[in-house]
Amino acid sequence: MALDACTPLQLQQWQDQEDAWLRDTVRRHGWAVQYAAGAPPFAYTVGLYGFGHPELLVYGLDLQASAWVLNHFGDRVREGERFGPGRPMRLTGWSHRLQLFPFHDGEEPPVLGSAQRYYHRGPADPVPALQLIWDDSAGRFPWDDGYDLPGGLQPAPRP
Template sequence: MEPIASAHQADQYDAWQRDTIRRHGWALQPMPGDEDGPPYVYTVGLSGFGHPELILFATAPAVAATVLNDLGALVRLGHGLAAGDRVRLRSGDVHLLTFPESADWLFAANDLYRAAGDPPVRALLVVPADELAPV
């Protein structure tokens, strides 16, 4: 791919992401797995509510989207989610744990919400209590 085409694609993706955050409050950022780790999906935008971002590993993308969007909707409605919470969702129950390594995993969220010299954005790890079901 040409460098200019690549830059245009990145600009278009950034514009889409910012528009999605503006319209819905957050966007989802899927990341493919590789030899170093499993696939995962995380939110970008919950920091704008003063809330930690959310990250979910090794779950089918459609199921991860449902879980993270349902949790994001709770945040948008004013429900603060915290480490130690167990949340019942339509796809199954999840536990929330502190996720201290957001700088190493939530690149887009840190790019948008982390000011120079500040600590990484706060994040919560979403852990299924049981098998999550597609909705």
């Protein structure tokens, strides 16, 4: 459904259904993964904040890879592990290294819109989040010389 072509009532009905799905998914699994197929595509968690952990955001991956990465972290958070900014790390079963950076979602509209709505937060006090930045096939991150993925695929984090 093209949301910009909806009537206000249709938009509210869509939002209500989305919120019901989100509540049910978080209740059953502990978190949900929201995916936006924009340019660039991105995905983020909703529910990790309920475990006392920042939500996680990743840009530039397809739906399957995004869900795999975020669910891998979600499983580890549910088991009590905590992640924060720091040195590059690897996930078993994935060829890329990752680095985590603080992400401030204080703009309107928010990037993590479903998470902000789920926790009743807004631009003045957004849900804490970390952005996962992944390397290219040669192990270079976007700030390294020779990084070979398209510019803008992984926007710089918003501290």
